[in-house]
Amino acid sequence: AQSVTQLGSHVSVSEGALVLLRCNYSSSVPPYLFWYVQYPNQGLQLLLKYTTGATLVKGINGFEAEFKKSETSFHLTKPSAHMSDAAEYFCAVRDTGGGNKLTFGTGTQLKVEL
Amino acid sequence: GAVVSQHPSRVICKSGTSVKIECRSLDFQATTMFWYRQFPKQSLMLMATSNEGSKATYEQGVEKDKFLINHASLTLSTLTVTSAHPEDSSFYICSARGGRNEAFFGQGTRLTVV
Numbered sequence: 001a002q003s004v005t006q007l008g009s010h011v012s013v014s015e016g017a018l019v020l021l022r023c024n025y026s027s028s029v030p031p032y033l034f035w036y037v038q039y040p041n042q043g044l045q046l047l048l049k050y051t052t053g054a055t056l057v058k059g060i061n062g063f064e065a066e067f068k069k070s071e072t073s074f075h076l077t078k079p080s081a082h083m084s085d086a087a088e089y090f091c092a093v094r095d096t097g098g099g100n101k102l103t104f105g106t107g108t109q110l111k112v113e114l
Numbered sequence: 115g116a117v118v119s120q121h122p123s124r125v126i127c128k129s130g131t132s133v134k135i136e137c138r139s140l141d142f143q144a145t146t147m148f149w150y151r152q153f154p155k156q157s158l159m160l161m162a163t164s165n166e167g168s169k170a171t172y173e174q175g176v177e178k179d180k181f182l183i184n185h186a187s188l189t190l191s192t193l194t195v196t197s198a199h200p201e202d203s204s205f206y207i208c209s210a211r212g213g214r215n216e217a218f219f220g221q222g223t224r225l226t227v228v
Binding site: 041043104105109 | 118120123155156157158160163205207209216220221222224
């Protein structure tokens with residue numbers, strides 16, 4: 001079984017400040033890890049993913065995430081927040097054992113203030 | 115990235131009627147499609163997984179006779195909410211996966227049953 005925990009259902013940052021959204025996972029096999037962004041009344045857009053190889057993954061819109069196996073974490077960061085980053089962010093895990101299912105965290109609402 | 119089109123984006127229907135939601139992969143062949151349900155301010159809950167030409171696999175607690183899924187071709191899956199009731203009101207999102215083993219999401223459908 002696999003699960004995802006996103007600490008903090010709401011995060012508020014000032015424009016230009018560092019964005020840090022936390023994600024911890026549990027999985028019985030090495031996982032694939034994903035971050036998605038959702039704008040109101042829209043579907044999900046993939047920000048980045050980790051499958052194998054380099055543990056620091058760069059995605060779209062200046063976001064990046066680092067897979068830390070020892071901490072079972074995959075936190076999402078962006079050096080400088082922009083107003084357009086305000087959205088809901090979901091961390092997800094999929095096992096590498098041939099399963100197809102994505103398991104999502106409960107999401108983090110990011111608010112960016114002037 | 116690949117495009118998944120979901121239609122309609124919004125639908126209001128009367129209690130007792132049925133509603134069909136379409137999910138199309140526009141520029142790739144989707145061997146597997148997923149249907150999710152999202153309640154307000156909550157995460158996505160997987161309802162079912164469908165592979166082209168075979169019956170859908172439903173998650174525990176999802177009524178297969180109420181949520182009919184058809185995956186008739188490699189580019190189209192449909193979800194029909196039968197005899198809809200107000201408690202079926204929700205945001206439904208489809209996801210399609212092709213040969214690259216990456217899932218792409220539709221824009222979602224806001225269903226309101228009155």
